[in-house]
Amino acid sequence: MKGKHQGVQSRLLETNPRALFMPCACHSLNLTLSDLAKSCSKAITFFGVVKIIYILFSSSTKRWRLLLDHVPKMTVKSLCNTRWESQIKSVHAFRYQAPELRKALL
Template identity: 50%
Template sequence: MEKDMKEDEFLKGDDTSGKGLFEVVLDEIKCIGLGIDNLRGQAYDNGSNMKGKHLRVQKGLLDINPRSFYTPCGCHNLNLVLCDMAKSCTKAISFFGVLQHSVPSLTLKSLSQTRWKSHIESVKAIRFQTPQIRDALFKLEKVSDDPKIKSEANCLAIFELENFEFLLGMTIWHDVLFAVNSINKSLQSKDMHIDVVIDQLRGLVSFL
């Protein structure tokens, strides 16, 4: 009988080397009653201790079952695509720089380089509240006694939030990030079917 595994369960790994993590994964597979000979795939992010070909989790499972083919994590790859998109365009770099600069001042959603869902949340927070945020910056400029804060608030309100390129970039990035985030959710759903996701990825490529 298979043991029921808790949803979104985390496994404790004190040894984060490839060998240590492999032993944790192998023990869990045995614990929940799955036959490792039936394993047909494994997928991880780009961590060398997971995907590496020598003394890593991928290598350990392939040694036991050569049919457990490794595939890079689709969600992580989408994150990398977005990172490359943002870093290859000077306007994107400028846009997210302004966004990150605005976030601490307004306690909006902060950015994360590894979880790009945070970017859609950050963009959405400003995308649909731009006038209110602009008003809040003007109010901050008036009430603050700190010259630096007054200056930064004024610059953000006038030269950034009223800037056409910033507003256009915000609209474009919101649509792009929303589309990618939808695919990410499909890839992580329990009832995901690979043929459906392939069609969705093709649609995403066409959209981009």
């Protein structure tokens, strides 16, 4: 935990005031991309549609089976708010099997 006031960072600084905290570059990039996606209206709309389609299929086993019948190689996945790579994984079905996904929706 890197909490500035109650986490490991603050405890280390109590022990050694000269300790230097360096945030992880990959995690910082993930947070930056997540914030960027939240500020783009097209990205908000796109990921909103992905989330709605996931909710539609995952809320019913019958609909999930229908999805698996039409899109056998991969399925839609839920979105994570902070992990950019999980959002990429969740759109694979949309990118690679859009016609099959469309048939499942119809």
